Amino acid sequence: MCTLEKRGDLFFLTLTGDGEHRFSPTVIDSLISVLSQVKSQAVRGSALITTAHGKFFSNGFDLSWAQAAGSSSGARERLHHMVESFRPVASALLSLPMPTIAAINGHAAAAGFLFALSHDYVLMRHDRGVLYMSEVDLGLTFPDYFTAMMRSKIGSVSARRDILLRGMKIKGEEAVRAGIVDAAHESAESVVEAAVRLGEQLGRRKWNGEVYAEIRKSLYPEVCGVLGLAPKTVIASSKL
Numbered sequence: 001m002c003t004l005e006k007r008g009d010l011f012f013l014t015l016t017g018d019g020e021h022r023f024s025p026t027v028i029d030s031l032i033s034v035l036s037q038v039k040s041q042a043v044r045g046s047a048l049i050t051t052a053h054g055k056f057f058s059n060g061f062d063l064s065w066a067q068a069a070g071s072s073s074g075a076r077e078r079l080h081h082m083v084e085s086f087r088p089v090a091s092a093l094l095s096l097p098m099p100t101i102a103a104i105n106g107h108a109a110a111a112g113f114l115f116a117l118s119h120d121y122v123l124m125r126h127d128r129g130v131l132y133m134s135e136v137d138l139g140l141t142f143p144d145y146f147t148a149m150m151r152s153k154i155g156s157v158s159a160r161r162d163i164l165l166r167g168m169k170i171k172g173e174e175a176v177r178a179g180i181v182d183a184a185h186e187s188a189e190s191v192v193e194a195a196v197r198l199g200e201q202l203g204r205r206k207w208n209g210e211v212y213a214e215i216r217k218s219l220y221p222e223v224c225g226v227l228g229l230a231p232k233t234v235i236a237s238s239k240l
Helices: 025-040 063-067 072-094 111-117 144-153 157-165 172-177 188-203 209-219 221-226
Strands: 002-007 010-015 047-052 056-058 100-104 107-109 121-125 183-185
Touching: 002 025, 010 025, 010 188, 025 072, 047 056, 047 188, 056 111, 063 072, 072 111, 072 144, 072 221, 100 111, 100 188, 107 111, 111 144, 121 172, 121 188, 144 157, 144 221, 172 183, 183 188, 209 221
Parallel strands: 010 047, 047 100, 056 107, 100 121, 121 183
Antiparallel strands: 002 010
16 A cells, blocks of 8 residues: 655655555555645645655556456456556646655566656666566557656657567666666665655745646646646746
């Protein structure tokens, strides 16, 4: 599951426990609820930091739950249910009225990788943990918003090719060089510490959250269009 903690103006969303932090329907519902709480409590200076316990940030959807349906058709239906249920999570992060930072403590695969990319900034470890889109190895196609997010957040065509078509596992330093993450640090603790410093630095700017969210939507029109997030004009300056 996940927890939400507020320290000053920083929100900490944590995937708890020492497992793989798979996104089951229950976990997805919990994430949607927590992100709704964050949005409702946002003020100027707020920022969100998302991290996890253990060696996994998230290993993606709960495929065991899908396979427990007992048939191929049932498993496909359950997987489709998780894919569609997860859309609001990506939408919530892209429309949250504050800066967002993913502090990746370990492995981030499939939907876990997408979850991280849905944040504004991504930090990870350089000593362990990989970014991995496992779909090509599992024989699964990508949902439309997955590929749109990849095109929006990963500028390098060759990096996208290697991630999506080769199933390449990307470590921290390589991810920094490819422009996928912003920085790599030596331990899970140092990743979170760096995320806190960044969150505090961004929070000191005291931006208008609604304006920030609308600028973000206009920055990533493809994925926001796929998710149905149409940007709107917001004029909040007292100077105009």
